[in-house]
Amino acid sequence: MQEYSSQAAYDRGEAVCVIGAGASGLIAVKNLRENGFEVDCYERDTVLGGLWNPENQHCPxxxxxxxxxxRALTEIPDFPMPDHWPDYPSAALMLEYLKSYAAHFGLGEHIWYGSEISHVEPxxxxxxxxxxxxxxxxxxRRLRYGAVIVATGHHWVPNLPSYPGQDRFRGTVLHSSQLKDGSRLRGKKVLVVGGGNSGVDIACEAxxxxARCVHSTHRGYWYLPKYLGGEPSDYxxxxxxxxRPRWLRRFxxxxxxxxxxxLADRMGMDRPEHGHTDEEPIRNGRYLEHVGDGSIERxxxxxxFDGLEVGFADGTEMRPDVVVLATGYRPKITCVPAGLLGADGDPDHPKLLARMFSPRVETLxxxxxxxPGAGVxxxxxxxxxxxxxxLTIRRGDPERAANFRQQVVSESAQYELESNGTSPRHALAVDAEEYxxxxxxxxxxxxxxPAS
Amino acid sequence: MSLQTWVSRTRAPEPVSVKRETAVVEPADLLDADYRDDPDASPVLCCTGDPAGAAAFGALWLKRIATDGRYAAAVSVRGQGSTPAAAGGTGAFVHDVVQAAIGLPRRTVLIGHGHGAAWCAEAAARYPAAALVMVAPKKLPKRIPKPVGSPPVMLAVSEADSQSKRVQAVTEAYGIAPLTFPGSGDEVFKGPNAEGLLDAVLSWLNRG
Incomplete structure (x- = not known):
């Protein structure tokens, strides 16, 4: 049973509630403020920056x-990163960037820390x-808002596979988010599971x-170095x-x-069954070189799993000291009833209009x-x-709002997932260009x- | 800045990074006890087309803006003052202004003079400035860039220029009336005319 204070809900009028003070939440607060909205932003942790802040107790x-x-494709369009920063900034720089964004636009005064949203109800x-x-x-406390924006991100609930015999395995099994410190791998026999960016990065650390690094993946990925033709490869x-004409672009x-x-062929990688923009490609220039010099065994x-041993599909076995599951995260939003996000069907990931609007309530x-496989x-x-x-138009001009709603529905039709080799883990993937x-x-x- | 302009900008090479000269006077730096420090007031970033760059604002502008309680800064874009010259043209000057702006502690007012006014107008279309002030602008782009975050805009021109077609087009695009000041548009850094202009700008910033 939820215990409420005895008071009636406090009415915040047309104010907007933003859930989460990570990168997405901060950007939401800034843009809402810029458009004249009152905003209350709730953050369950005691710090801002979400996944980029190591002080966040759930930091992944x-x-x-x-x-x-x-950098140039990742920075916020109206608040660029300092141009003397490296092409691929570290997590620490990202946090510094988000903190300066929050300070620059005075976002701190709208954030309530240590406040988890336990329920949202229309x-x-x-x-x-x-x-x-x-x-x-x-x-x-209960409050009423004119609209709610969920910005809780999707790197919080580890996606954990289970294998036969795993519960009786006597070595250490960790999810990538539990690793924290690279020294835990030093001198150990390490098995890294998962071929995504985190798996490949951790394999390179190991x-x-x-002492030994074995990397297990179950399908083909696009392996790109961080630079192509003398430029950052995404650029x-x-x-x-x-x-340009389409054929020339393809060429x-x-x-x-x-x-x-x-190079990936030479290293014996499976060929990916999807195009390089269908899901996030692996961007790591060192990985294939480590495979090439034998320091990563694929x-x-x-x-x-069997006692101390792990068996692979090709019949080989190993005895790892540490197994790191770099198997990503499940997009799970717990503060809002699943039905409001269209997540009550099967599969149970949210099905949003244009990947942002609730299919049920217009103000969520x-x-x-x-x-997007590009900067988020x-x-x-x-x-x-x-x-x-x-939200501004909806308030002032219901007729225009209705027309717009229809357009969003038709735009959304494009993002019905065509499952061409993309795994369920990649339910959120969109082609950056199209999106x-x-x-x-x-x-x-x-x-x-407005038409007058 | 529309999404489309942003996309096309991300597909062009970024201007080379240069070590930019900035001059800063904070209210607390003033030895003069007679200043007000308003921590909520937006900082001010100045920029001119004059080759002296940031130094041009040093004698009068920065000190008086700081006395008014604001964090006062000026930037020399590439090739001005002690900022090294580098390739890039107007786009790179605008880049320098935006980079200087994001380096300030809070959302800043952009004050541009001469060619600097044109760069500030372009910068305000990329960065949500707290306000945009153009003093005797030169070579404003034909299509006036739409500022992001709808900041208040001020245009100050010399009396001689106030009737020109160009000024009328600019005031129309922003939907504002110009402020006129006596003397030449190039003599805004010292003298009684300059002080009168600066006081008018500051009282406009402090209104309401």
């Missing part, structure tokens, strides 16, 4: 985390009653420090999308990807629940820009002069 960073997308049509549970254990590839892209592709999927939106911060900036404009174009059309519609 692993040793030596760096951006996998380049009331009076399109308004919400929000239950805030302070961490300190005092009574929960390749240098551990080099995005640049080819400038106005130039293929030419740029040929080298990494041949294995197929794990078939069983989610920021940052996409994996700019996507969130444009998402929250659109959401703020939408941005779609956001652009949505924003254009919102910013059109």
């Amino acid at each position: 960073l692993y040793p030596n985390t760096h951006l996998v997308t380049s 009331v009076e049509g399109s308004r919400f009653e929000v239950v805030v549970k302070p961490a300190a254990g005092s009574a929960a 390749a240098v420090g551990a 080099a590839l995005a640049r080819l999308n400038r106005r 130039l892209t293929d030419r740029l990807l040929k080298g990494p592709r041949r 294995r197929p999927e794990i078939t069983r 939106a989610v920021a940052g629940l996409v994996e 911060l700019p996507m969130v900036h444009w998402q929250t820009h659109a959401i703020s404009h939408w 941005l174009a779609s956001l652009g059309r949505i924003i254009d519609t919102l910013e059109q002069e």
Whole structure:
């Protein structure tokens, strides 16, 4: 049973409730404020920065985390990072960046720390009653808001596979988020599971420090170095999308990807069954070199755990001291009833309009629940820009709002997941190019002069 | 800045990074006890087309802005003052202004003079400035860039220029009335005319 204080809900009028003070939440607060909204932002932890802050008790960073997308394509469009920073800033720089963003736009005064949202419920049509549970254990508070933006991110609930015999395994099994410190791998026999960016980065850490590093993956990925043709590879590839005929773009892209592709073939990687923009490619220039010099041994999927041993699909076995499960996270939003996010079906991941609007209530939106294979911060900036404009129009011009709603529904049809080799773990993947174009059309519609 | 302009900018090479000269006077730096320090007041960033760069604001502007309680800064874009020259043209000057702005502790007012006014106008279309002040602007782009975050905009022109077509087009684009000041548009850094202009700018910033 939830215990409420005896008072009636405190009505915050047209104010907007933002849940989470990580990168997405901060951008949401800034853009809402810029559009004249009162904002209350609730953060369950005691610090801002979300996953980028090691002081956050749920921080999912692993040793030596760096951006996998380049600075110029990752920075917030209207608040660039300092131009003397490296092309691929570290997690520590990212945190510094988010802190300076918050300070620059005075966002701190709108954030309530140590306040977890335990429940959100639609009331009076399109308004919400929000239950805030302070961490300190005092009574929960109930407040009413005109709109709710969920910005809780999707790197909090580890996606944990289970293998036959795993419960009787006598070595250490950790999820990548529990690793924290690279010294835990030093001198050990390490098995890294998972072929995504975190798995590949951790395998590279182990390749240098551990006694032995075995890396198990179960399917093909795109392996790209961080630089292509003398430029950051995301920039080099995005640049080819400038106005050119489609065949020429494809030709130039293929030419740029040929080298990494041949190298991956030589190292015996499975060929990916999806295009390089369908899901986040692996961006790590060191990985294939470590495979090439034997400091990372590649294995197929794990078939069983057995006492001290682990068996792989190719019949080989090993005795690891530490097994690191770099198997990613599940997109799970617990503060809002699953039905409001269209997450009550099967599979149970949220199904949002244009990847941001609730399919059920017009004043509920989610920021940052996409994996575009490009910088997420700019996507969130444009998402929250659109959401703020939408809320403004909805208030003043119901007719325009209804037309807009229809457009969003038709835009959304594009993102019905075509499951061409992408795993369930990649339910949030979007093609950055297409998604941005779609956001652009949505924003254009919102910013059109109202027909009089 | 529309999404489309942002996308096309991310597909062009970023200007080379230079070590920019900035001059800063904070209210607390003033030995003069007669200042007010308002921690909530937006900082001010100045920029001119004059080759002296930040130094041009040193004698009068920065000190008086700080006396008014604001964090006062000026930047020399590439090639001005002691900032090394580097390739890039107007786009790179705008980049320098934006980079200087994000380095300030809070959302800043942009004050541009001469060509600097044009760079500040472009910078305000990329960065949500707290306010945009253009003093005797030169070579403003034909299509006036739409500022992001709808900041208040002020245009100050010399009396001689106030009737020109160009000034009218600019005031129309921003929907504002120009403020006129006596004397030449190039003599805004010292003298009684300059002080009168600066006081007008500051009282506009402090209004309401």
